[in-house]
Amino acid sequence: MFENIKTIWRAETMNVLFKEIRQGNIENIRERIEKNPAVVNEVFTGKKPLKDIGQSPLQVALKCAEFDIIDLLLNNGADPDFIENPSQVPPGSMCCPVISDAIKYAMDTLLYTGTKHIEQSLRYVGIIERLLVLGADPNKKRIDKNPINNWQPLGVLAARGNYILKRTRSDDPEAYCISNKNIITILDLLIKYGADVEDWLDNGVWGDESNRKAYLDDFEIKDEVDFNREIRTIFQEYFNRQTNT
Known part of the structure; x- marks a missing residue:
């Protein structure tokens, strides 16, 4: 039970990152990366927007033309060769x-x-x-x-x-x-x-x-x-x- 709660909490926390990318909130994103560098290669698992499901932070930042965030993600190890997993997209x-x-x-x-x-x-x-x-x-x-x-x-x-x-x-x-x-x-x-x-x-x-x-x-x-x-x-x-x- 506690493991399931932990998994849900982690997913919700990661999905907040994608909202911050869409909002251009680079300072919050910077803080998240400092706390957990692995977030740069998480994938969106929320329900909306559909077009983000299965995508990486880098893909969403590209989509939103958030160039400073793109640089921040790449500077911190975002995968430049990422592609969605077909089993994780709508x-x-x-x-x-x-x-x-x-x-x-x-x-x-x-x-x-x-x-x-x-x-x-x-x-x-x-x-x-x-x-x-x-x-x-x-x-x-x-x-x-x-x-x-x-x-x-x-x-x-x-x-x-x-x-x-x-x-x-x-x-x-x-x-x-x-x-x-x-x-x-x-x-x-x-x-x-x-x-x-x-x-x-x-x-x-x-x-x-x-x-x-x-x-x-x-x-x-x-x-x-x-x-x-x-x-x-x-x-x-x-x-x-x-x-x-």
Whole structure:
């Protein structure tokens, strides 16, 4: 009985940490870490919010753009290669490694206008580099019940980058320019730290179509629309430049 009470108390205490992250209460978080350094790698076991269940403090801090808290967690041993355990997340949830989360936020932040969001996007890019330096696996795949969604970080970059480029091209030229630069910078970082480009290119996207065909090869003009035109242009220029140097 006492062991059960202790377990419940511990879980409730840990879940308070996640609330403090969402509130940006860095001083309380700092005190918790000083008392128990292991809290940086606990997982959320509360009932709400559903999207936090099974996630680490680092993932929630990334989600909330709490950059000082992200630094604090990483400085104190937060796992840069964390991914949710499929048995601990709500049914139908996708599990994503921290590096893929950071890539998604680096791109998606640019959907919002204003200098603040451009600055946030650039800070996420800096976090991507730090995660890789600290040992994040640049080839770690997402985990989903549909294997077609089990993308490597390169796949997340391609999909989110293409989407953001299409959304910002005419609506927000500054964000479009930053998107282009971010994609190149993140490509450089992933490759520098060991991303297996050939393996990713040879893997499939939808049906029998490979990433190479979807994102790198010249588009075959038939009846289809080239939905990947934006990212294809960047990838072709990037990899052609790599080949010629």
